[in-house]
Amino acid sequence: xxxxxxTPVRTYLFVFAALMALTLxxxxxxxxxxxxxxxxxxxxxxxxxxxxxxxxxKATLVILFFMGVxxxxxxxxxxxxxxLFFLVxxxxxxxxxxxxxxxxxxxxx
Amino acid sequence: xxxxxxxxxxxxxxxDYDQQREAATLGMWLxxxxxxxxxxxxxxxxxxxxxxxxxxxxxxxxxxxxPLGLLNTIVLIGSSLTMVLAVRSAQLGRAKQxxxxxxxxxxxxxxxxxxxxxxxxxxxxxxxxxxxxxxLPGTTDPAAQTFFVIYFCMTGLHALHMIVGxxxxxxxxxxxxxGDFSADNHNWVEGVGLYWHFVDIIWxxxxxxxYLLGRHHA
Numbered sequence: 496x497x498x499x500x501x502t503p504v505r506t507y508l509f510v511f512a513a514l515m516a517l518t519l520x521x522x523x524x525x526x527x528x529x530x531x532x533x534x535x536x537x538x539x540x541x542x543x544x545x546x547x548x549x550x551x552x553k554a555t556l557v558i559l560f561f562m563g564v565x566x567x568x569x570x571x572x573x574x575x576x577x578x579l580f581f582l583v584x585x586x587x588x589x590x591x592x593x594x595x596x597x598x599x600x601x602x603x604x
Numbered sequence: 605x606x607x608x609x610x611x612x613x614x615x616x617x618x619x620d621y622d623q624q625r626e627a628a629t630l631g632m633w634l635x636x637x638x639x640x641x642x643x644x645x646x647x648x649x650x651x652x653x654x655x656x657x658x659x660x661x662x663x664x665x666x667x668x669x670x671p672l673g674l675l676n677t678i679v680l681i682g683s684s685l686t687m688v689l690a691v692r693s694a695q696l697g698r699a700k701q702x703x704x705x706x707x708x709x710x711x712x713x714x715x716x717x718x719x720x721x722x723x724x725x726x727x728x729x730x731x732x733x734x735x736x737x738x739x740l741p742g743t744t745d746p747a748a749q750t751f752f753v754i755y756f757c758m759t760g761l762h763a764l765h766m767i768v769g770x771x772x773x774x775x776x777x778x779x780x781x782x783g784d785f786s787a788d789n790h791n792w793v794e795g796v797g798l799y800w801h802f803v804d805i806i807w808x809x810x811x812x813x814x815y816l817l818g819r820h821h822a
Contacts, residue, residue, distance in 0.1 A: 498622055499622075499625065499695050501692060504689070504692070507688050507689065507692070511681065511682070511684075511685045514681045515678065518681070518811075521811070521812050521816065522670070522674060522816065525812065525820065526820055527820055528820040539820075542820055546813075546816065547812070549812070550809050550812055553808045554805045554808055554809070557804060557805050557808070558801075560688075561684050561685075561687075561688045562797075562798055562801045567629070568626050568629070568630070570626075570630055571629060571630060571633045574630070574633040574636075574637055578636070578637035578641075579640075581637075581641060582640055582641065582644045585641065585644050585645070586644075586648060586651070590648075590651065590652070593652050593655070
């Protein structure tokens, strides 16, 4: 018979509470100039890094618990990881192109 | 066929219900993998243009309504909670509960779209639709429209996914009430649930990337 894993409701409520807290955290830190509070040469990019770290944490909670990957078959975990891998490939190769344009002069231009 | 048994029996090409469910879930994950690449292109476009026009992105972002964006984030994550409770009810074979949670998810999903509609209307009234009459306080450079082109493309594609999701939920509610889903066979609910959560994840990234830029300079 069926061997599906049923997660307790309190786990889902806890994940929901964590997602709400992280939403408020990302809103809060967006209004803080983090670079001013850190030593050394920090730029505005630190705000983006923090915002993305929070978003990735939230997405991980949704994937593991709401989408059930924590208790899912290994082949589904493989699909998740390979999807993310190809997203990294898309970004890495495209941005390597865009960000390096203008590094070298083009003869005749 | 009047004699059709409910819930749907095991398809003949599967050994058991576990195998049938795992095949359905795997197929849904493959679909979500290509959806990620679909949205990935837009996130890449966002990155390239924001790198090119950082000041215009901050200027455009400051025109967006944070309270409404925050409210929509809460509404959408709430709808993911009700969706996961619908899937849980299906795993336990509780037909009425499935329908109730699916209905709650539809209500929250509709609320999201209504709020988004108010935001779009506000952008229309304030001449922030890219094109002929575009006016962004602080600049006259047409390149400043780039942020709003990307804003409407990304939130528009996201809203389109919400509309498709609401259609799927509307299709599932009567099925749930008829008793089509059981602990053994609730692949429809599971699959739509995965799709709904994926759309939620897209919004989790859209909220900080679109609404919260350059706020620490204000």
